[in-house]
Amino acid sequence: MITVALAKGALLKDSVARFAIAGLDFSSILDPDNRQLMVLSSCGRARALLVRNGDVPVYVAYGQAQLGIVGYDVLKEHQMPVAHLADLEFGGCRMAVAVKESSGYKRASDLPPHCRVASKFTNCAREFFDALDLPVELVHLTGSVELGPLTGIAEAIVDLVATGRTLRDNGLVSIEDLFHSTARLVGHPLSLRLDSGDLQQIVDNVRSLDIQINK
């Protein structure tokens, strides 16, 4: 049986829609009353695991799920050994450096050396500031990163920005983007190589919408 890992939250609805194109109907997972973390497709050929964003590449890397849909931000931060199969182009957001609006900083290189930067994505942030040759002290937080500049624990933050509302509500402004992130289809490399046909067919169908768009 094919198992797919789906991320809870903002990507879920579109992820379910993509697998529906491939003939796998997991829409019961979207039912507000659903409390199950593992659901069968209506055809009974596949199951979906409903897990946290960061756990999608873990389940796929260990082969407990052959396919998964997860944001590029998570793939970049955690670097698990999974095959990147397609950019599904939904769930768009950007990883950005943000500071207090009153700070006067206009770009990341304006930040003072050795200042503190808070983030949930400290690997992405380290790579970015290393490339800038700007030494900063990274403070790893697990949530509400926008509190960082307000409390004084950090002068800047690196965080995902979708609409920008959270930044505005907290008097913050983004000054530079690290990268743009969208939902990606990932797969377990060995399962893809050993596949007798079904898996590749599903991958092709999930990707088909992008192919139509790009034609």
Next chain:
Amino acid sequence: MITVALAKGALLKDSVARFAIAGLDFSSILDPDNRQLMVLSSCGRARALLVRNGDVPVYVAYGQAQLGIVGYDVLKEHQMPVAHLADLEFGGCRMAVAVKESSGYKRASDLPPHCRVASKFTNCAREFFDALDLPVELVHLTGSVELGPLTGIAEAIVDLVATGRTLRDNGLVSIEDLFHSTARLVGHPLSLRLDSGDLQQIVDNVRSLDIQINK
């Protein structure tokens, strides 16, 4: 102004009650309509930061909060440089090894060497299995760890157990405890040393209930 870091979730109500004993009323944070992550005490002498469990010791270690209340499990997992001031004896739960009920394992040492163990608390788990001289492969998950044995990604899990209902609902049973966890009052070491009186008074008051109980 004194800043205290409070953990969102199960410990919040009792944490607010403890600071109320010390004359700092943060009850507005409990209002279901409250969306602010930073609230002033009604007397205006102090403010509370509402952050994730794992971020409480970070804010206290950096001195952005002089005091905080957080579970012992978090302190043990993350090992931040904060002063442990009191065991507040609420929010009790245990860190336990759990397996499928059908597995037949009765204690942790029954697990096969090199089996996989999933946990959010991989540092605690590593220390425990190292002390047992049992080599295991730890799989770090960020949520829904109880899915581990069901999906086959892990034979056992190490997780916090309060009522045991989540385990039962998933056909799991705990076979050994790593430690018991309760809420702890922690402080920023330098702030405590430089304190001119107020901070120690608050610490004494927050602890007073335990002193009365233990008399």
